[in-house]
Amino acid sequence: MALTRKETGFIVEEGSIRLLTDLRRGGPPRLLENLCEAVKKSEGNRVYLDLSNLKRLDSLGGSLLAELSVRGHVAGKQLRFTGVSEEVEKGLSRYYFPSPELRVPSQKFKILDELGQKIVEFWESVGDLVLLISESIYWSIIALWRADGHRKGAVEAQALAIGVGALPVVATISFLVGLVLALQSAAQLRQFGANIFVADLIAISMTREMGPLMTAILLAGRSGSAIAAEIATMQVNEEIDALRTMGLNPIRYVVVPKVWGIILTAPLLSIMATVIGIAGGFIIGVTSLDLSPQAFLAEAVGSLQLLDIISGTVKSLVFAVLIVILAAYYGFRVKGGPEGVGRVTTTSVVVSIFAVIVADAILGLLFYL
Amino acid sequence: MSDPVQNNGKEPLASVVNLKAAYGDHVVLDDVSLDITEGEILVILGNSGCGKTTLLKHFIGLKQPSEGHVKLFGDDWWSLDEPEREAAIQKIGVLFQYGALLGSRTLAANVAVPLEQHTNLSDEVISRIVGLKLRQVGLQGSEKLLPSELSGGMRKRAGLARALALDPPLVFCDEPSAGLDPATTYLLDKLLLDLRTNLGLTLVIVTHETASIKRIADRIAFLDEGKLVFTGNLKEAMSSGIEPVEQFFHVAGAVT
Numbered sequence: 001m002a003l004t005r006k007e008t009g010f011i012v013e014e015g016s017i018r019l020l021t022d023l024r025r026g027g028p029p030r031l032l033e034n035l036c037e038a039v040k041k042s043e044g045n046r047v048y049l050d051l052s053n054l055k056r057l058d059s060l061g062g063s064l065l066a067e068l069s070v071r072g073h074v075a076g077k078q079l080r081f082t083g084v085s086e087e088v089e090k091g092l093s094r095y096y097f098p099s100p101e102l103r104v105p106s107q108k109f110k111i112l113d114e115l116g117q118k119i120v121e122f123w124e125s126v127g128d129l130v131l132l133i134s135e136s137i138y139w140s141i142i143a144l145w146r147a148d149g150h151r152k153g154a155v156e157a158q159a160l161a162i163g164v165g166a167l168p169v170v171a172t173i174s175f176l177v178g179l180v181l182a183l184q185s186a187a188q189l190r191q192f193g194a195n196i197f198v199a200d201l202i203a204i205s206m207t208r209e210m211g212p213l214m215t216a217i218l219l220a221g222r223s224g225s226a227i228a229a230e231i232a233t234m235q236v237n238e239e240i241d242a243l244r245t246m247g248l249n250p251i252r253y254v255v256v257p258k259v260w261g262i263i264l265t266a267p268l269l270s271i272m273a274t275v276i277g278i279a280g281g282f283i284i285g286v287t288s289l290d291l292s293p294q295a296f297l298a299e300a301v302g303s304l305q306l307l308d309i310i311s312g313t314v315k316s317l318v319f320a321v322l323i324v325i326l327a328a329y330y331g332f333r334v335k336g337g338p339e340g341v342g343r344v345t346t347t348s349v350v351v352s353i354f355a356v357i358v359a360d361a362i363l364g365l366l367f368y369l
Numbered sequence: 370m371s372d373p374v375q376n377n378g379k380e381p382l383a384s385v386v387n388l389k390a391a392y393g394d395h396v397v398l399d400d401v402s403l404d405i406t407e408g409e410i411l412v413i414l415g416n417s418g419c420g421k422t423t424l425l426k427h428f429i430g431l432k433q434p435s436e437g438h439v440k441l442f443g444d445d446w447w448s449l450d451e452p453e454r455e456a457a458i459q460k461i462g463v464l465f466q467y468g469a470l471l472g473s474r475t476l477a478a479n480v481a482v483p484l485e486q487h488t489n490l491s492d493e494v495i496s497r498i499v500g501l502k503l504r505q506v507g508l509q510g511s512e513k514l515l516p517s518e519l520s521g522g523m524r525k526r527a528g529l530a531r532a533l534a535l536d537p538p539l540v541f542c543d544e545p546s547a548g549l550d551p552a553t554t555y556l557l558d559k560l561l562l563d564l565r566t567n568l569g570l571t572l573v574i575v576t577h578e579t580a581s582i583k584r585i586a587d588r589i590a591f592l593d594e595g596k597l598v599f600t601g602n603l604k605e606a607m608s609s610g611i612e613p614v615e616q617f618f619h620v621a622g623a624v625t
Contacts, residue, residue, distance in 0.1 A: 151485065233472065242469035245429050246483045246531075247458040 008034050016048035016082060023054060023061025032064055039072045039079070047072060052083025062095025069098035125333075132251070132329050139252045140259045149252030155260045162223045162258070163265020166215075167272070169222065174214050174273035178202055178280025181210070186289050195289045199299035202281030207308045208315075208367075211274030213360055216319035219266060220352040224327040227258055228348035231331025232341040240332075255328045259321065266320035267313050274312065311367040318363065319356045326352040380443055382407050382539050382571055383428060383461075389436035390423050390595075397423045399595040400437075405539070410565060410572045410585050415592035416617065421575045422543060424592065428573065429463050429541055430454070459487050462532030462540040466547055468524035470516040476503065476527050477512035483534045502530040506560060522553040526560065533564070539571045546578040558584045579618065591617070 009021040009028040017038050021027045039047050049068075054061070069079040084092065139149065185201050231254060234240050240250045278300060285291040330348035334340045381404035390398040397420045405411055405428075415421050426432040427439050430446050439446040441457050449457060470479045480499045484490060490498070496512075503509055506526040516524055525545055532540055545561070546554040558581050564570055576582065582589065582603065589606050591599040593613040599606060607618050 148486070151482075230473075237467065237472065238465045238469040239471055241426075241431055242463065242465055242471075242528075242531075243482075244431060245458065245461070245463040246486065247455045248482070248486055 010035060010038070012038050012042070013050075016050050017042070018050035019053055021053070022056070023064060024056075024058055026060045026064055032068060035068055036071050039068065039077050040075050042077070045077055046080055047077050048080050048082050050083045051081050051088055052085070054085070054088045056087045057091025057095060059095040062091055062097075065092075066096050066098040069096075073098070128333070129329055132332065133325055135251045136255050136259060136325055136328065139249070139256050143252070143256050143260065149249060150257050151253070154257035155264075158257045158261025159264050160261075161226075162219070162261045163269055166218060166222055166265075166269060170215055170218050170269050170273050171276050173218060174206070174211065174277040175280040177210050177214055178206060178277030178282075179284055180280075181205060181277075182281035182284035182289075186284065190289070195285075195291060196295060196299055198281065198285050198289060199291070199296045200303035202278055202285075203300035203303050204308060206274045206277035206281070207304060207312045209312075209360070209364070210277055212270045212312050212316040212319060213356070214277075215266065215270040215273045215316060216323065216356045216360075217353055219262070219269070219320065220323045220349055220356060223262065224323045224352045225345050225349050227324060227327035228331045229341055229345045231255075231328055232334035232344050235332060235334050236337055236341060250332075251328075255324070258328070259324050262320040262324050263317060267316045270312060270316035307367065311363065314367075315360060315363050318359055322355050322359060323352045326355060381405055381440075382442060383573075384440045385424070385427060385434075385437065386440065387437040388424070388427060388434050388439065390420070390427065390432065391435050397595050398427075398592075401592070401595075401597045402437075403590055403597060403600070405571060405573055406588075407538075407571055408565075408569065409587045410561070410574065411588050411590060412582050412586040413573065413575045413590050413592065414577060414582065414617070416577070416613070419592040420595045421592055425541055425543055425573070425575050429461060430458065455487075459483070459535050460537050460539065462529075462535070462537040464525065464528045464532045464540065464542040464545060466543045467521070468516065468528030470524060470527055470531070472516050474515075475512065476508065476514050476516070476519075476530075479516070479527065480531045480534055482531065487535060498534070499530075502533055503527075505533065505564065506530045521548050522557060525549070525557060529560070529564075533568070536568070538569070539573070542572065542574045542576075544575055544577075546576055546581050551580065554578060554581055555584075561585060577617075 007028060009031050010017055010019045012018075017035070019027075021031070049065075051057075057065075065079075065081075072079045079098075081092070143149065182198050182202055186195065186198050189195055189197055189201075231240075234243075234250075234254070240254075243250050243253055282293070282296055282300075285296045286293050327348045330344040330351070334344045384402070384404040386402050388398055388401045389396070401420075401424065403424075413421050413424060423432065427434055428441075430439070430441075433447055442460060444453070444457065446454070446457070470476070471482070474482075477496065477499045480502050481495050484495045484498060488495075499512065500509070503512060506529050508523060508526055508530065511519070511523070511527075516527070519527065529540075529542075529545075542561070545557055549557065561572060561574070562585060565572060572585075574581075574585065586603055588600060588602055590597060591606065591611075591614045599609055599611050599614045601609065606614050609615060
């Protein structure tokens with residue numbers, strides 16, 4: 001035999017197998033597999049296992065013996081114990097249950113079952129989303145002339161929290177984006193002596209793309225996460241249920257003020273981001289590209305068309321609504337306790353940034369095809 | 370089924386009839402019928418996972434039954450149209466397990482929510498009512514506190530104040546004593562009894578706190594694995610001969 005006695009933990013004798021280890025912590029590695037081999041190899045269908053070296057038997061050892069017994073039974077061998085001390089007998093009565101049903105079934109899932117379930121879940125979640133979108137839009141429009149569904153001043157409070165609160169970060173980021181855009185494009189354009197076109201490039205790209213997009217990504221990270229976490233927490237704390245039992249519609253009370261708060265402020269933020277981004281480009285243009293301020297401004301303003309401004313504004317509105325609705329959707333979907341809140345918050349940010357970029361691509365095609 | 374608190378010919382304030390509820394294949398409530406009589410304190414009892422909270426959610430309109438009916442003040446919840454349901458919902462108050470106060474708003478603002486929503490009262494009158502409700506539950510002077518600044522017992526009392534804001538005749542409480550120490554539980558029970566006496570409330574309380582049951586229950590409805598196995602008063606419950614009921618009081622009695 002390749003293994004020494006010490007390594008296997010047992011010895012095969014005439015007519016029986018004698019355990020050499022006490023089974024605390026389950027004995028040496030692969031003890032069960034090696035014992036099982038020995039049991040299968042032994043002659044006759046009764047196998048005697050000598051437990052006289054055991055001082056006591058704990059739940060680990062008891063379960064190991066039970067598993068051995070079940071495996072032996074499958075191979076047509078009956079396991080019998082000999083040399084059982086009083087202490088070990090106690091352990092056997094407490095922990096030795098060689099019944100197959102005590103084994104936790106392994107998670108062998110059926111692929112088709114799983115797939116079907118996923119598809120059903122997906123359709124249900126699509127249904128929920130459509131319902132939430134339609135209800136939110138319906139009640140947001142109703143709110144224009146019936147403000148009784150939410151608290152007085154809630155829209156203003158949300159506009160402050162979502163819009164005004166985001167001012168510093170949106171301003172800083174778009175300034176830097178404008179700056180970097182100008183630096184990077186200047187390096188290329190300078191080779192052709194086309195420095196002045198930096199102004200066109202900055203003006204058009206900030207207005208059409210970067211202004212609305214950077215604003216939306218910051219709003220998704222800053223306000224989308226806050227909205228998802230707030231609604232999820234309310235759901236977990238039964239506050240949403242409490243609203244319902246007070247005769248309040250949670251969508252009207254919680255979601256609608258946020259929809260209006262973001263619709264009112266996101267386009268303004270986006271316009272501000274655009275202007276500040278252009279200012280960033282302007283600084284680079286004037287300081288390191290030898291452009292005169294007048295020429296830069298004239299070129300920038302002259303390059304913009306009305307469609308650019310409209311498309312930027314429309315984009316920022318669409319992004320804003322996407323962010324609120326997706327955040328609310330994931331907030332309402334929360335499962336479990338506080339850890340669920342963290343999970344849906346993360347998901348909502350990832351999904352809304354994704355949705356914003358997809359929507360940006362679609363709108364870009366629609367406007368300029 | 371025995372029903373010792375006689376209806377005295379009165380219509381029940383609320384009832385469920387042959388209620389069945391299921392999550393997927395898992396049946397939570399099976400053919401449950403239960404009346405709530407005006408003026409009583411009905412305790413819904415049972416071991417964890419027996420469907421107590423689900424039953425409560427059906428009574429307060431948060432869940433629609435898969436089969437059977439839920440009646441509130443004589444009308445079927447789910448055959449009411451939107452304005453009728455809104456009127457009905459103003460006649461019930463609900464105290465949730467942990468108060469369910471809006472975390473971002475002060476106590477006064479929380480208690481004011483139903484008043485702002487369902488009345489045309491001016492802010493001055495509303496703040497007067499809020500002061501009154503907070504005094505009723507012993508929280509006078511705490512108007513400006515946020516829910517996070519309160520202890521568990523205070524949060525529940527604040528939740529109760531909010532539930533009472535529109536003077537509902539019927540109040541549901543989901544495990545009011547959960548997470549409270551015995552002394553606070555005692556005070557909360559006493560508050561509920563006082564409110565019943567002073568305001569003529571009908572109370573439905575979900576709990577499994579035996580000390581509490583002994584103090585407040587007029588009638589007990591015992592759920593076991595989704596079935597209503599017993600209704601009656603405490604004395605009858607102790608000697609009902611129904612196994613899960615006697616076991617509940619036996620085991621619980623041994624530790625209290």
